[in-house]
Amino acid sequence: QKEVEQNSGPLSVPEGAIASLNCTYSDRGSQSFFWYRQYSGKSPELIMFIYSNGDKEDGRFTAQLNKASQYVSLLIRDSQPSDSATYLCAVTRYSSASKIIFGSGTRLSIRP
Amino acid sequence: EPEVTQTPSHQVTQMGQEVILRCVPISNHLYFYWYRQILGQKVEFLVSFYNNEISEKSEIFDDQFSVERPDGSNFTLKIRSTKLEDSAMYFCASSGTGYRNTEAFFGQGTRLTVV
Secondary structure, eight states, X not given: OOSEEEOXXXXXXXXXXXXXXXXXXXXXXXXXXXXXXXXXXXXXXXXXXXXXSEEEEETTEEEEEETTTTEEEEEESSOOGGGOEEXXXXXXXXXXXXXXXXXXOEEEEEEO | OOOOEEEOSEEEEOTTXXXXXXXXXXXXXXXXXXXXXXTTSOOEEEEEEETTEEEEEOTTOOTTEEXXXXXXXXXXXXXXXXXXXGOEEEEEEEEOSSSSOOOOEEOOOEEEEEO
């Protein structure tokens, strides 16, 4: 079982709509959760982090964490063509807080 | 805004040669990392470094690899006797200003091509 799982996509969303990206993780000892955006050929760029159950909003982005179900999601409101990228879910665990484990990413395409 | 910087942006080396990839982490960060990403694949953890020693390393990080913080600002990854399969993007990252580790910020990467 993969430690961090994401649907590879591509996920195609019309401009202005809400994009919903999902991630599940296998280790119940996971403590910190991150969403990174990666454009082709570029480095991962941190866009959200969440540590506690519930929702966390930052501009057009909302991260949602449900530790009981072991999933974390990212909502992007009012999607723009510039949001087209691969979104990487990443986690750290209590037992190894200095190791950030990445999922394979979901490719998001915003169509005009 | 502070950022992680990496040099060089692209390195071409012959198989069997040694390469050193360099990184300047964000100045007040305490945790440093190296990750790699083979073309089309996921970002893979190599090693983390804290308080002048390796905190964790993956199974990829074998005796071929070493890390060093030679001074107060630089953080290096040395790959000895490079192999074709070492060709990848190598990312340096840094995080954490206190006891608790926090979100990591990545440099722009070094593309290593082994020929």
